[in-house]
Amino acid sequence: EAGVAQSPRYKIIEKRQSVAFWCNPISGHATLYWYQQILGQGPKLLIQFQNNGVVDDSQLPKDRFSAERLKGVDSTLKIQPAKLEDSAVYLCASRVQGDREKLFFGSGTQLSVL
Amino acid sequence: SQQGEEDPQALSIQEGENATMNCSYKTSINNLQWYRQNSGRGLVHLILIRSNEREKHSGRLRVTLDTSKKSSSLLITASRAADTASYFCATGLLSSGTYKYIFGTGTRLKVLA
Secondary structure (H helix, E strand, O other): OOOOEEEOOOOEOOOOOEEEEEEEOOOOOEEEEEEEEOOOOOOOEEEEOOEEEEEEOOOOOOOOOEOOOOOHEEEEEEOOOOOOOOEEEEEEEEEEEOOOOOEEEEOOOOOOOO | OOEEEEEEEEEEEEEOOOOEEEEOOOOOOOOEEEEEEEOOOOEHHHHEOOOOOOEEOOOOEEEEOOOOOOOEEEEOOOOOHHOEEEEEEEEEEEEOOEEEEEEEOOEEEEEEE
C-alpha cells in the first residue's frame, strides 16, 4: 500500500513570501491531519479534515494559514505571508474512518523562513 | 497546546539495556498511542492502548496506562542502536464523531553501541 505523500520535501523562503504544501493521503483514508513540528518539540495539530469538511481548525493561525481538501482526497496547506517563527516541519497524516485509530504520516515538508 | 508531557526529555543508554519513558496527560482520553520519529523523517506508529486497558505488549515494547494518574509508560527491552530516535505519546480524544490526536513533547533516546 502506498504511503502518505508530501511535497516538496524542503522549502526555503524569505519572510513575507507565500508557500504551499501538498499532501496526498493513503487511498480510502477519510480523515486527514496537518501538524506543525518545531525543532525539538512534538507535533502540534493545525487542522483536521473529515472527507472535505473541516473538523477542527482551532489551532490554525487563520490570519496567515489556510488549508483545503477539495474532493476529500488531496490537501494543500498555505502560508501567506510567512514569518520567521513558521520555520518548522509540516507533517500530514491520514487515518481510516471508523474504529482504526492508527495515524499514518508522510515524511513532512521542512520549511525554513529567512 | 500539547496534551502530553514526556519524561525524560532525553535518555542515553547502552545497547542491551532497557529504556523507559513516561507520558503524563491532562484530560480524559479514549486511547493513547506511541510513535517513533527518526531524525528528519515522519512518525511511525508503534503501539496503541485503549482507556480500558492497563498493559499491552508488542515484541520488545511494553506499554502501560494508568487512567487514574493520567499517565503512561513505554518500555523498550534489550535496546539496539537502531532504536535511537525520538518517541512521542499521542492521546486520542473522540470529539464531534472523530478522533483528535494531541502529541506530547517527546523523549530523545540514544542507544550507544
